[in-house]
Amino acid sequence: MPSRKPSEPAAPPLLECREVKVSFGGIHALSDATLVADRGMVTGLIGPNGAGKTTLFNAITGLHPPDTGLVRLDGEDISQVRPHRRARMGIARTFQRLEVFGSLTVRENVLVAGEIWRRWSKNNEVDVAAQAEELIERVGLRHLARERVDSLPTGPARLVEMARALATNPRIMLMDEPGSGLNEAETDEFAGLLIDLAEEGLAILLVEHDVELVMRVCKRIFVLDFGRMIAEGTPKEIQRNKAVQAAYLGTAA
Amino acid sequence: MDQLLPFTIAGLVTGSIYAVTASGLVVTYTTSGIFNFAHGAIGMFAAFTYWELRVNRHLPAPVALFLVLFVIAPLMGALIERVLMRHLDRAQVVTSLVVTIGLTVMLIGLAQGVWKPEARAMPQFFGDGGFRVAGTFVSWHQTITVILAGGVAAILWYLLTKTRLGVAMRAVVDDRNLASLTGAQPHRISMLSWAIGSSLAALGGILIAPVLQLETIILTFLVINAYAAAMVGRLRSLPLTFVGAFALGLTEAYMIGYVDLKGFWQGLRPSLPTLLLFVILLAMPEERLRANLGRAAGGKAPRVPSLRESLIGVGVLVAAAGLVSFVLGAGDIQRVSQGLAIGVIMLSLVVLTGYGGQVSLAQLTFAGFGAFAMAEWGGGGSIFGLVLAAAIAAPIGALVALPALRLQGLYLALATMAFAVMAREMIFVDKRFFGFNSSLPVGRLDLGPISFDGEVAYMLLLAVVFGLVGVFVLWIRRGPFGRVLSAMGDSPAACATLGLDLTRTKLAVFAISAAMAGLGGALLGGVKSVAGPTDFEVLQNLPILLLAVVGGITTVSGALIGGLSLAVLPVLQERVPDLAGIVFLLTGAAAVSLGRNPNGIAFFLAETFGRFVPWRRGSRGSAEAEAGPPATEEVRKVAVA
Numbered sequence: 001m002p003s004r005k006p007s008e009p010a011a012p013p014l015l016e017c018r019e020v021k022v023s024f025g026g027i028h029a030l031s032d033a034t035l036v037a038d039r040g041m042v043t044g045l046i047g048p049n050g051a052g053k054t055t056l057f058n059a060i061t062g063l064h065p066p067d068t069g070l071v072r073l074d075g076e077d078i079s080q081v082r083p084h085r086r087a088r089m090g091i092a093r094t095f096q097r098l099e100v101f102g103s104l105t106v107r108e109n110v111l112v113a114g115e116i117w118r119r120w121s122k123n124n125e126v127d128v129a130a131q132a133e134e135l136i137e138r139v140g141l142r143h144l145a146r147e148r149v150d151s152l153p154t155g156p157a158r159l160v161e162m163a164r165a166l167a168t169n170p171r172i173m174l175m176d177e178p179g180s181g182l183n184e185a186e187t188d189e190f191a192g193l194l195i196d197l198a199e200e201g202l203a204i205l206l207v208e209h210d211v212e213l214v215m216r217v218c219k220r221i222f223v224l225d226f227g228r229m230i231a232e233g234t235p236k237e238i239q240r241n242k243a244v245q246a247a248y249l250g251t252a253a
Numbered sequence: 254m255d256q257l258l259p260f261t262i263a264g265l266v267t268g269s270i271y272a273v274t275a276s277g278l279v280v281t282y283t284t285s286g287i288f289n290f291a292h293g294a295i296g297m298f299a300a301f302t303y304w305e306l307r308v309n310r311h312l313p314a315p316v317a318l319f320l321v322l323f324v325i326a327p328l329m330g331a332l333i334e335r336v337l338m339r340h341l342d343r344a345q346v347v348t349s350l351v352v353t354i355g356l357t358v359m360l361i362g363l364a365q366g367v368w369k370p371e372a373r374a375m376p377q378f379f380g381d382g383g384f385r386v387a388g389t390f391v392s393w394h395q396t397i398t399v400i401l402a403g404g405v406a407a408i409l410w411y412l413l414t415k416t417r418l419g420v421a422m423r424a425v426v427d428d429r430n431l432a433s434l435t436g437a438q439p440h441r442i443s444m445l446s447w448a449i450g451s452s453l454a455a456l457g458g459i460l461i462a463p464v465l466q467l468e469t470i471i472l473t474f475l476v477i478n479a480y481a482a483a484m485v486g487r488l489r490s491l492p493l494t495f496v497g498a499f500a501l502g503l504t505e506a507y508m509i510g511y512v513d514l515k516g517f518w519q520g521l522r523p524s525l526p527t528l529l530l531f532v533i534l535l536a537m538p539e540e541r542l543r544a545n546l547g548r549a550a551g552g553k554a555p556r557v558p559s560l561r562e563s564l565i566g567v568g569v570l571v572a573a574a575g576l577v578s579f580v581l582g583a584g585d586i587q588r589v590s591q592g593l594a595i596g597v598i599m600l601s602l603v604v605l606t607g608y609g610g611q612v613s614l615a616q617l618t619f620a621g622f623g624a625f626a627m628a629e630w631g632g633g634g635s636i637f638g639l640v641l642a643a644a645i646a647a648p649i650g651a652l653v654a655l656p657a658l659r660l661q662g663l664y665l666a667l668a669t670m671a672f673a674v675m676a677r678e679m680i681f682v683d684k685r686f687f688g689f690n691s692s693l694p695v696g697r698l699d700l701g702p703i704s705f706d707g708e709v710a711y712m713l714l715l716a717v718v719f720g721l722v723g724v725f726v727l728w729i730r731r732g733p734f735g736r737v738l739s740a741m742g743d744s745p746a747a748c749a750t751l752g753l754d755l756t757r758t759k760l761a762v763f764a765i766s767a768a769m770a771g772l773g774g775a776l777l778g779g780v781k782s783v784a785g786p787t788d789f790e791v792l793q794n795l796p797i798l799l800l801a802v803v804g805g806i807t808t809v810s811g812a813l814i815g816g817l818s819l820a821v822l823p824v825l826q827e828r829v830p831d832l833a834g835i836v837f838l839l840t841g842a843a844a845v846s847l848g849r850n851p852n853g854i855a856f857f858l859a860e861t862f863g864r865f866v867p868w869r870r871g872s873r874g875s876a877e878a879e880a881g882p883p884a885t886e887e888v889r890k891v892a893v894a
């Protein structure tokens with residue numbers, strides 16, 4: 001599927017955030033977050049620690065709806081829709097701090113997601129068990145399929161979350177630092193998987209601290225700093241951007 | 254309207270006591286993030302200590318008061334924080350609830366051990382002296398109570414808003430790491446807040462004991478009224494807590510004075526605070542789903558047995574019951590039957606809490622409805638009675654859950670407890686139900702050709718039923734619904750992002766679990782062949798949850814261990830009457846130890862002996878639980894990092 005420019009007026013972008021604000025008590029975690037992510041490509045979201053990336057994911061998925069601002073999916077405002085409804089509209093995610101189903105096995109984690117999907121999509125044709133096996137194979141967890149997830153190290157556990165998210169057949173997948181916990185070879189494989197998924201038409205919004213990985217897989221990158229979008233562009237443009245460099249240097253301990 | 258003044262004064266006095274107690278609850282909660290279920294028990298224990306010093310040891314009132322309020326109670330609070338609460342994972346709502354419930358039970362046991370139950374007079378301050386206002390007598394004790402409440406309000410307000418320590422105290426609960434960055438020491442602050450909280454609980458207990466009665470249970474459960482008041486301020490706001498306390502105190506007083514409650518509504522007065530608690534809980538806004546809460550209940554569960562294995566388990570259980578029947582006398586056999594019936598009720602908690610992560614303090618109440626159904630429609634032991642017991646309890650469970658669905662963890666637990674109180678005070682005692690101070694005969698199952706009327710037969714029946722319900726529970730666990738339940742228990746937030754409607758899932762699991770509890774109740778009624786309101790006391794819900802968790806809330810064998818212990822432990826007490834309260838002490842201690850090891854006895858046994866059981870090897874199904882503990886640590890670390 002060919003990628004479109006997000007600003008093209010013909011079809012609205014799949015996901016669009018406009019001036020999203022979220023505050024905790026008096027602290028503005030997000031003061032002006034605007035971004036788009038579209039089908040068929042990986043969009044990067046980077047920023048120093050505490051920039052508000054995870055908070056934006058929570059605003060998009062409805063776990064913590066925005067105080068003000070818009071979240072649009074396919075042109076429709078969903079900023080006050082409840083989380084499970086948003087999921088049913090095709091938004092899936094993984095979590096930075098793992099939210100795996102620890103008391104279930106890897107296979108059960110993916111299977112239960114498929115079963116939940118089957119119930120709300122009323123799609124009885126797909127064999128969710130077979131789909132689960134495929135996904136487990138695809139993220140490379142076949143050898144661990146029978147392990148309980150709370151006995152897995154971080155890297156594979158992140159892949160479980162990914163397979164689980166994919167089991168709901170989403171239109172867009174938000175991934176919060178999926179690369180941490182993977183070694184170099186695994187990261188390579190993972191990058192390939194992301195590109196494949198995007199080529200199949202999935203929209204991916206990727207939060208990642210591994211800059212190399214981001215530069216490799218992302219078509220567009222958005223940079224968040226102190227709750228504000230400070231830059232947007234292709235990987236090359238971002239690498240040259242002064243504001244981005246300042247943000248990263250400024251917070252480097 | 255010459256009644257107005259005396260009742261207003263009475264209301265203000267009760268309100269003051271509620272306010273003092275409730276503000277202690279709020280202080281510990283805002284600072285440590287742990288809801289102290291044992292708050293009332295601490296107050297009770299302190300009141301007894303005061304009585305001991307003042308009456309038994311003849312210390313002057315000011316000295317005794319000083320010792321209790323400023324030495325003993327704060328030390329107790331600090332000790333509790335240091336030993337029990339500090340290492341508690343605050344996110345594990347069930348564990349922290351169970352640990353404080355365990356502490357409650359333990360303190361009751363301790364008090365009953367030290368102060369043998371007998372009538373004791375708790376002196377009022379300045380004896381019976383007082384003065385008259387517009388013809389109404391006001392005692393010094395009442396005056397002092399109101400003044401002290403005002404003093405507590407002023408001191409807390411000053412402490413929390415005007416001192417650096419207070420600001421730090423309020424910061425701790427929101428973000429421990431942040432608080433320590435700003436130079437505050439969360440542990441010391443938390444310890445201090447427990448000391449202050451205990452001191453306030455003590456003051457509340459000492460003030461109310463002369464008015465009520467110096468009795469362990471009554472004093473301990475007075476705290477429910479404080480919960481209601483504290484909930485008005487959502488456990489955070491002290492001013493609102495005071496408002497709630499006085500509103501509650503005055504309403505209670507005016508109701509005694511002006512409202513003549515008849516029939517069904519007689520139960521309204523004792524359940525008024527709970528009713529208020531229930532209403533406030535229902536009016537609370539929906540909580541946000543939060544990520545990173547961690548599993549609500551239990552630690553790891555042993556792997557799930559296959560169908561073949563669980564059927565073998567049933568066989569072993571029934572055979573064991575058969576063997577036991579040759580050894581035990583009729584009385585002891587009845588005990589075992591009782592344990593098995595309670596075990597069935599605990600199995601309902603395995604599904605609800607162990608798998609689904611929802612807490613309920615009303616399972617015994619559902620059981621009460623089941624027993625009633627059996628008594629009413631089960632005649633001489635018709636199987637329809639048992640079916641109806643489950644069928645009637647299910648919608649009641651759903652009904653309780655319905656308004657409570659928006660609530661999570663702690664609030665849900667309190668709402669179910671409030672329901673339990675209301676059912677006990679308003680429904681069970683109704684004459685169309687069991688009736689006040691009365692009971693109904695409950696038949697034992699009779700299948701025409703086979704009757705289970707004999708003690709041995711009934712015990713064997715219960716062993717079979719427990720086994721079958723256990724197989725049912727494991728069947729659920731292995732199927733799609735069980736997977737969804739476990740997923741919800743592990744991470745509600747992740748479930749929602751997969752598109753799961755949590756509300757419907759919770760409704761379903763409450764209904765199923767209540768049905769199981771109802772069945773258990775019908776069988777429990779059959780053990781003694783009668784059932785009445787006193788068999789389903791609200792208090793008894795606590796040991797049921799406690800021992801289910803101690804046994805192992807995620808396993809069928811845990812329910813068996815829990816049920817049998819609950820039935821058999823009192824025997825110990827009967828045989829050694831000197832150890833009054835030992836049961837309380839033991840269960841309490843076991844529950845308290847959960848803070849360190851939340852897995853329960855069944856898990857321990859499975860881990861220790863499981864590998865030696867030959868037919869467990871090479872089975873299909875879930876993964877072995879033994880795989881790599883170090884790796885678990887890693888996941889954990891990331892999750893809390």
Ligand SMILES: Nc1ncnc2c1ncn2[C@@H]1O[C@H](COP(=O)(O)OP(=O)(O)OP(=O)(O)O)[C@@H](O)[C@H]1O
Nearest residue numbers: 024027029047048049050051052053054055056096
């Ligand atoms: N529940 C919360 N309560 C209070 N403050 C919060 C909460 N969640 C996040 N914050 C604050 O909001 C800001 C943004 O946090 P967020 O987790 O979104 O950052 P992030 O970009 O994901 O950082 P990281 O790269 O470390 O994951 C931080 O200052 C954080 O302390």
Ligand SMILES: [Mg+2]
Nearest residue numbers: 053054055096
């Ligand atoms: Mg983050």
